Amino acid sequence: xxxxxxxxxxxxxxxxxxxxxxxxxxxxxxxxxxxxxxxxxxxxxxxxxxxxxxxxxxxxxxxxxxxxxxxxxxxxxxxxxxxxxxxxxxxxxxxxxxxxxxxxxxxxxxxxxxxxxxxxxxxxxxxxxxxxxxxxxxxxxxxxxxxxxxxxxxxxxxxxxxxxxxxxxxxxxxxxxxxxxxxxxxxxxxxxxxxxxxxxxxxxxxxxxxxxxxxxxxxxxx
Numbered sequence: 622x623x624x625x626x627x628x629x630x631x632x633x634x635x636x637x638x639x640x641x642x643x644x645x646x647x648x649x650x651x652x653x654x655x656x657x658x659x660x661x662x663x664x665x666x667x668x669x670x671x672x673x674x675x676x677x678x679x680x681x682x683x684x685x686x687x688x689x690x691x692x693x694x695x696x697x698x699x700x701x702x703x704x705x706x707x708x709x710x711x712x713x714x715x716x717x718x719x720x721x722x723x724x725x726x727x728x729x730x731x732x733x734x735x736x737x738x739x740x741x742x743x744x745x746x747x748x749x750x751x752x753x754x755x756x757x758x759x760x761x762x763x764x765x766x767x768x769x770x771x772x773x774x775x776x777x778x779x780x781x782x783x784x785x786x787x788x789x790x791x792x793x794x795x796x797x798x799x800x801x802x803x804x805x806x807x808x809x810x811x812x813x814x815x816x817x818x819x820x821x822x823x824x825x826x827x828x829x830x831x832x833x834x835x836x837x838x839x840x841x842x843x
Contacts, residue, residue, distance in 0.1 A: 655747070655749050655763075655765055655789075656740035656741055656745075656747060656765065656767075657740075657741055658789040659737050659740055659765070659783070659785060659789045659790075659791065660737050660738050660740055660741045661789075662737070662788060662789035662790055662820070663737040663738070663790070663819065663820045663821070664815070664818045664819045664820045665737070665738055665741065666818075667817070667818030667819055667843075668695075668738060668819065670818075670843045671695060671817075671819070671841055671842070671843055672694060672695075672696055672842050672843060673692065673693065673694045673695075673840075673841075673842040674692075674693050674695070674819075674839075674840070674841050674842070675690070675691065675692045675693075675838060675839070675840040675842075676690070676691055676730075676734060676836050676837075676838060676839045676840075677689070677690040677691075677836065677837045677838040677839075678690075678691070678730040678733065678734075678834075678836060679833075679834065679835050679836065679837060680832075680833070680834050681831075681832070681833045681834075681835070682830070682831065682832045682833075683830075683831050683832075688704075688837075689702060689703065689704035689726065689730070690702070690703040690704070690838065691703075691727060691730060691731070693727070693731070697712070698712045698713040698714045699711075699712055699713075700712070700713060700723070700724070700727055702723045702726070702727065709723045711723065711724070713727075725775050728775065733825065733834065733836075734821060734836055734839075735821075736781075736783075736791070736794070737791060740765075740767065740783075743767075743769070744769075744770065745767040745768065745769060746767065746768045746769075746770075747765065747766070747767055748765075748766045748768075749763065749764065749765050749766070750763070750764045750766075751763050751764075753784075755784040755792065755793045756782075756784070756793060756795055756804065756807050756828075757793045757807060757808075757809060757828045758792070758793065760792075762784040762785060762786060762792060762793070763784070763785050763786070763787075764782055764783070764784055765782070765783045765785065766780060766781070766782050766783075767780065767781050767783070768780045768800055778799050778800055779796065779797065779798055779799060779800065780796075780797040780800040781794055781795065781796055781797070782794060782795040782797070790810075790813070790820075791810045791822065792809065792810055792811075793807065793808070793809055793810060794807065794808065794810065795807045806827070807827070807828065808825040808826055808827055808834065809824070809825055809826045809828075810822040810825060811823075811824050811825070811826070812824035812835070814839075816839050816840070816841040817841040817842070817843055818841070818843075819841050821836070821839065823835055823836045823837075823839070824836075
């Protein structure tokens with residue numbers, strides 16, 4: 622992952638190594654079923670009926686604000702980005718040099734919004750540990766660690782630690798760039814809301830500083 626400005630360096634490409642491929646791993650059944658349980662707890666069974674999803678990705682830090690808006694038709698792959706005065710439309714099946722940066726940002730922002738679904742969409746290795754102290758709240762939670770391949774994607778080799786409760790709802794996560802041991806970023810998962818069957822966390826906060834990533838203008842069309 623390449624660093625940009627401090628505020629958005631990790632954010633912009635945080636999840637860009639992710640793909641939309643179905644999970645083809647041979648991880649043990651228990652670990653895969655945990656990923657499926659998390660996805661299902663967030664309404665994954667309704668995703669097959671979604672024809673369009675729209676959302677605005679926002680980052681607030683101290684007195685600064687950043688946002689970009691997306692419209693995505695998952696059945697066709699059509700994506701539209703609106704950022705500032707720029708509008709870019711493309712299809713994910715034919716990304717070229719003019720849409721490459723937009724697609725990197727789309728993968729990142731979509732991952733923040735739909736990470737519970739990416740657990741079953743992506744080609745990932747899984748490990749799990751029950752009842753460990755979550756890094757922010759220090760509460761005992763279950764932990765699922767996912768590691769992406771060193772090959773493929775925009776920035777391969779990253780790892781995430783998901784901390785979730787007995788209902789399989791994610792409460793916190795840790796991003797570890799390049800699968801390093803120490804956290805590159807950690808945030809909360811909060812402010813869940815149901816959007817036409819999809820249960821989505823709208824807000825993520827760091828444990829330090831005045832920093833918040835949040836989603837607005839979410840609309841799910843079936």
